[in-house]
Amino acid sequence: MTTLAAPTHLRENPFRIAQDQLDRVAEAFAIDQNLVNVLRQCKKAVVVSIPVVMDDGLIRTFDGYRVTHNIARGPSKGGIRYHPDVTLDEVKSLAMWMTWKCALMNIPFGGAKGGVVCDPKRLSQAELQKMTRRYTSEIINEIGPEKDIPAPDVGTDPAVMAWIFDTYSMNKGHSVLGVVTGKPLNVGGSLGRLEATSRGALYCIREALRKQSRPMADTAFAIQGFGNVGSFLAKFLAEEGARVVAVSDSRGGVYDANGLDVSAVLAHKQETGSLEGLRGVDSVTNEELLLVDCDVLAPCALEQVITSDNADRIKAKIICEGANGPTTPAADDILEDRGVLVLPDILANAGGVVVSYFEWVQGLQEYFWKENEVNARLNDIMTRAFNETWHTYEQRGTSMRLSAYGIAVQRVAEATMTRGLYP
């Protein structure tokens, strides 16, 4: 019997894409090929099997991964994804992007990522908790505050982080706040962490609009993805007076050319768990959302949604990558030719890991900051990284993506050179 491969959002191998991007950067920035050979690979990949007694009494086994790409600039950092399409190569690509993201932000971390192949929406809270605790036990020797620090990603949230924190701490015999970030506030989380990715994207968008002398109030946004990143971004943009014309979740979206009432959309999603059934708006599919008439398109869901199939039909003049890897390299070329400004993932969605860094520091010091302090420091780091990237973009004429990756890869390469290769 032949088994058909399950449909997946990954049409191209994401790790190959990440490696190709690195090769492009290395060529544009003349980075030593010997170093590139090191950076093209992940330092360590752990594959685990996670048996869980399900609510019906049957045992199901889930596949889990934790990958460290690089630790030249500090302990590795990166989220854990719960999604049915997770693959080892996807996790490797996400780990590599974390290395570049932390380097671009100039925070003292390397890059990592984890993932479990599962559909968290179809697991009960009890099953989710058991799976998370067993996964944590299986990778317990890999993680730690000086070693590798997980955080939320697609399909995981502060509750999952609390279970990871607790499982690790129970095994150590004391609370270890620095082992994971994105924790709930009542167990050592940081104020501002939940909203941080979206707030960082907002700061980035503000800078980009400022460079183009375009007021926020005249700008129309379409946002794909209504999870943590997309929903807070829509909220913040509406608060700034922008016109949010379209938003979507995994099942589809809503559109209103005059601007959605974002608080009504948020309330509807909160109440019904879906965007369907909202009155006074048009429905759009996720594919249609990418092509609606707007000034800024923010893909905030999964990878590979902007491809060579649709890049020439995108109407937005700015793309703000709230997700990791939403644009394929072929689409990138098309967008660049068309003069679309792409604010790349490692810049646009870095707010999350920046505030994760703040949470880690606060946890190590057992001293917690006020929310406006967190946000002001986030703004400093995001604005500086944006302007460094913009400077390279103007000076060298390279795209914002190539510029951001160039700065990041050079920093990691320099740290590797300074440390020297062991032994």
Ligand code: GLU
């Ligand atoms: N998963 C998020 C990302 O892709 C956050 C990672 C973190 O906070 O460590 O950047």
